[in-house]
Amino acid sequence: MPEIGEWWTAPAIADDGRDMMVSGRSDVATFRRNPKFKIRIEIVWAYDALPNGMPCDADAETMGQATDNLLEILHKDPVAVMTGIFTGAGERTWVFYTLSTNIFQKKLNEALADLPLLPLQITAENDPDWEAYQEMAEFEVF
Numbered sequence: 001m002p003e004i005g006e007w008w009t010a011p012a013i014a015d016d017g018r019d020m021m022v023s024g025r026s027d028v029a030t031f032r033r034n035p036k037f038k039i040r041i042e043i044v045w046a047y048d049a050l051p052n053g054m055p056c057d058a059d060a061e062t063m064g065q066a067t068d069n070l071l072e073i074l075h076k077d078p079v080a081v082m083t084g085i086f087t088g089a090g091e092r093t094w095v096f097y098t099l100s101t102n103i104f105q106k107k108l109n110e111a112l113a114d115l116p117l118l119p120l121q122i123t124a125e126n127d128p129d130w131e132a133y134q135e136m137a138e139f140e141v142f
Contacts, residue, residue, distance in 0.1 A: 004071040005082075012088070018053030020088030024136050028097075031081045036099040038128035041080070043108070044121045049090035062115060063092050069111040070094065079103045084136045097130065 006027040014020040031037045045063065047055045055063060067085065074080050080098035087093075098104040101124050112118065127133075 004075045014053060014089035016053070016089050018049075018089045020053065020086060022136065023085040023087075024133075025081070025083050026137075028081055028083055028133070031078075031097060032130055032133075034099075035128065037081065037097045038126055039098050039101060039104075039124055040127035040130075040132055041096045041098055041101070041104060041122065041124045043094045043096075044123075045092045045118060046090055046121070047092065047119075053089040054087065055092065062118070063087070066112060066115060066118065067094070069115070070108070073107050073111040077107065079107060083133050095132070095136070097127070097133070 005025045007023055007025055009021060009023040012020040012022050047059045050056060054060070067082075070082060074082060074096075079100065080096045080103075082094060082096050084095035085093070086095075096104065108122075
């Protein structure tokens with residue numbers, strides 16, 4: 001990841017018993033205080049997993065480039081903040097909080113324009129109190 005934001009990473013076990021890595025962004029107070037950042041977006045990439053549940057090197061490299069591109073685009077125009085990354089059990093999930101799904105979609109397309117077409121599933125929900133973020137933050141290890 002580029003040096004954008006303060007991140008922590010912790011190992012976890014997925015529901016199926018395979019390894020998972022959870023990365024969370026800790027410097028999100030400014031976004032949490034802004035009541036406009038109430039929409040939580042999840043982008044999920046289901047991949048063919050290695051036996052331990054992790055992606056192959058080629059997929060991991062593309063996932064890393066997608067992450068870097070998203071962080072850079074949102075750093076330049078902070079219409080959303082990436083708050084978490086979950087990798088394991090055959091899925092990579094990026095989590096964001098944003099103020100607009102329409103604007104976020106434009107930034108997502110801009111960030112991924114130079115990458116091959118990715119098998120992404122995108123969901124959005126209202127989470128004005130950042131409850132899902134609080135649950136993820138429980139994984140943080142100091």
